Amino acid sequence: xxERKDITRHITQALGxxxxxxxxxxxxxxxxxxxxxxxxxGSSLYFDLEDPVDSAKLVxxxxxxxxxxxxVVIDEVQRQxxxxxxxxxxxxxxxxxxKFLILxxxxxxxxxxxxxxxxxxxxxxxxxxxxxxxVGEKKAEQLWLRGGLPRAxxxxxxxxxxxxxxxxxxxxxxRDLPLHGVSLPPxxxxxxxxxxxHYHGQIFNASEIARSLGISxxxxxxxxxxxxxxxxxxxVQPWFGNIKKRQVKSPKIYFYDTGVLHSxxxxxxxxxxxxxxxxxxxxxxxxxxxxxxxxxxxxVFFWATHQGAEIDLVFNKGGRMYGVExxxxxxxxxxxxxxxxLEDLKLKRIAVVYPGKKRYSIHKQIDVVPFDEIxxxxxxxxx
Numbered sequence: 571x572x573e574r575k576d577i578t579r580h581i582t583q584a585l586g587x588x589x590x591x592x593x594x595x596x597x598x599x600x601x602x603x604x605x606x607x608x609x610x611x612g613s614s615l616y617f618d619l620e621d622p623v624d625s626a627k628l629v630x631x632x633x634x635x636x637x638x639x640x641x642v643v644i645d646e647v648q649r650q651x652x653x654x655x656x657x658x659x660x661x662x663x664x665x666x667x668x669k670f671l672i673l674x675x676x677x678x679x680x681x682x683x684x685x686x687x688x689x690x691x692x693x694x695x696x697x698x699x700x701x702x703x704x705v706g707e708k709k710a711e712q713l714w715l716r717g718g719l720p721r722a723x724x725x726x727x728x729x730x731x732x733x734x735x736x737x738x739x740x741x742x743x744x745r746d747l748p749l750h751g752v753s754l755p756p757x758x759x760x761x762x763x764x765x766x767x768h769y770h771g772q773i774f775n776a777s778e779i780a781r782s783l784g785i786s787x788x789x790x791x792x793x794x795x796x797x798x799x800x801x802x803x804x805x806v807q808p809w810f811g812n813i814k815k816r817q818v819k820s821p822k823i824y825f826y827d828t829g830v831l832h833s834x835x836x837x838x839x840x841x842x843x844x845x846x847x848x849x850x851x852x853x854x855x856x857x858x859x860x861x862x863x864x865x866x867x868x869x870v871f872f873w874a875t876h877q878g879a880e881i882d883l884v885f886n887k888g889g890r891m892y893g894v895e896x897x898x899x900x901x902x903x904x905x906x907x908x909x910x911x912l913e914d915l916k917l918k919r920i921a922v923v924y925p926g927k928k929r930y931s932i933h934k935q936i937d938v939v940p941f942d943e944i945x946x947x948x949x950x951x952x953x
Contacts, residue, residue, distance in 0.1 A: 572704055572720070574600065577697055578607055581671070584693045585641060589661040590670045592688075595697040596801040596826065597746060598738065600720050601673045602645055604697070608671055609643040619646040631656055639667045648674040654687035661691045675746075675800050698801065699723065699827055702860050703945055710941070714856045715840055717829020728839050735833035739763065742802075750796045758783060762793065766803065766823060767834040771851030773874070774805070774823045794823070801826055804855075809871035809884045809915070818874040824855040831855070854896045857923050858883060860944045861894055865952055879910040884917070887952050893920040900924075904932045912936075921951050 581604065584591045593601050602611075602618075609615035615638060617624045627634055631653055635642065647653060657670055672692075699718020702710055716722045716731045719738070725731035743759045752759065765779050776790040783790070797803040805821040825831035831852060837843050843852065862870060867885035873893075874880040883894040893911055895902075902922045911917055912935055922938045930938050937951060 572700060572724075574604060574700075574704055576703070577604060577695070580695060581608070584695060585669050585671065588669070588691075588693045589666060590657060590672065590688055590692040592692050592694045593671060593673045593697065594675070594694055594801075596699075596719075597675060597742065598719050598721060599697055599699050599801070601697065603720070605643045605645065605671060605673055608641045614638065615640055616643045617645065619644065619649040625649070628653070635660055635668070640669075641671055642668050643671045643673065645673045647672040658687050658691060661688070696801070698859070699829075701863050703863070707942055707945065711840060714828055714853065715832065715837075715843055717827040717832070719827055719829055722829045731829065732833060732838040735829050739830060739833055746800070747796070750800065752793055752796055754783075754785070754793075762790075763797075764834050766794070766797070767825065767831055768848070769823045770825055770831055770848060771854050772822065773818055773820050775820070802830065804858075806858075806870060806872050806883075809873045818876065822872055824858065826855075826859065828852055828856050850898045853898050853925075854882060857896045857941060857944070858894075860941075861923065864944050864946075873911060873915060875910075879907040879914075881907060881911045881915075881920070884911075884915065890918040891915055892952050893917045895920060895922045897922055897924045900926060902932070902938050904936065908933070908936055919951055 581591060581593065585608070593604065595601050605616070611618060617628060619625050619628070628650065631650075635656065644653065657672070660668065661670065700713065700720065700723050701718065702713060705713050705723070713723060715728065716725070717735070719735075722731045722735050722738070725734060740760070743763065744756045747759055754762065762779065762783060765782065769775070774794070776787045776794070780787045780790045794803060794805070798805050802825065804824040804826050806824060807821050808818050810819075832843065835846060835848060837846055843849050846852075858870075861883065865885075865887070867887050870883050870885045872880070872882055873884050881893045882896045885892055893915070895908060902924050908920055908922075912920065912933075917935070920936045922932070922936060923941055923944070924938055925941050927940050927942070929940060929943065932938055939951070
């Protein structure tokens, strides 16, 4: 068992200051385990709406929920959207006898209902799988290979982890995606998802996938938006600087979890990963995820021009623009892209993250930073 102290503390603080806390994340990312710190499954304060017994208890939800005190947990809340108006009423009581921790995937319906019914009453907390800060630097390679989903990361072996991830992706295609309005046959959906895996880290071309599957470009984009909404895919949008160069306008596609990515690419071991053509793109997303968790920018972008200049991440923090470039190299050096980005985007600083052990400067505004420094927030770079 790996303790997730920071997230647990965040939830505790949110429940202390608010009325309703919504915990959002992909299936099997650990939401239920976290909720057990606040109410035990099987108790009168915990309702799992995937459990027929608990679901039956809430056939008349007002009679059940209005008499409870303390922290009430409702898991898979998106399965009963009619609960949202009632939660608004219960959260407005004075004095307030109970607070609610609601769990669910970030489905469009859940976001819609919580936004409409619980406006001003709910704090949303998004979580993913295990992070580097939770598993420790010594487990970084394992985290990269297996991803952060608890069942995959904590498996007894890489083979067992890969088997679980294959079953997870198959189940997601057969059970979860149809619930979100994705209507392709399971085999076609798995093919679609595998195609996306080969686009990982690249500019997304919806037309190419649409032609291959015989569906419309708009359908492909809608399905990618669904996968984005349930925290399977990250779409990194391009940053549009006010400059004369022609800039790329399509998003980049990344899988949130490298374990899911690797299972779709047939990667079972570290040797498989290091020999695979996508290993560089896989490491790029692994670093991106850890940088975002550590630095906590409000929003991230990438920047690229049709002339070939590119920066992996750009973001605004404290009113200044910063860049992050990710290099799977022994000793990264200055590139034309970095020079152009400093000049055209007016970046305060660029951090070049690499897998080495020594920090060094290659320009007065560019530092090459070891991956290990991410845990410390890459001190002195983004302040």
